[in-house]
Amino acid sequence: MDRATIAARIAELIEPFNKKGIAITDDVTFAGDLEWDSLTVMDFVAAIEDEFDIIISMNQQAEIETYGQLIDAVEKLQG
Numbered sequence: 001m002d003r004a005t006i007a008a009r010i011a012e013l014i015e016p017f018n019k020k021g022i023a024i025t026d027d028v029t030f031a032g033d034l035e036w037d038s039l040t041v042m043d044f045v046a047a048i049e050d051e052f053d054i055i056i057s058m059n060q061q062a063e064i065e066t067y068g069q070l071i072d073a074v075e076k077l078q079g
Contacts (some may be wrong), residue, residue: 004076006052007067009042013044013047017043026067026071030044030066045061048070054077055075
């Protein structure tokens, strides 16, 4: 799956969690721009894992701060 397809699918998954209606770009941060708390992050990670049939480790989650980094991580995990 290419980066654009992954990005589009992740953008769809973000929508229900994007309470402030922030425009989603590669530089959007989950904690800062979207103001997600840890519970929201965990729910979103579960949705990503289910959608793409991958596992994102706690160490990987700690390194992913932006939408762009998440797309790259999903792309890498899918091989």
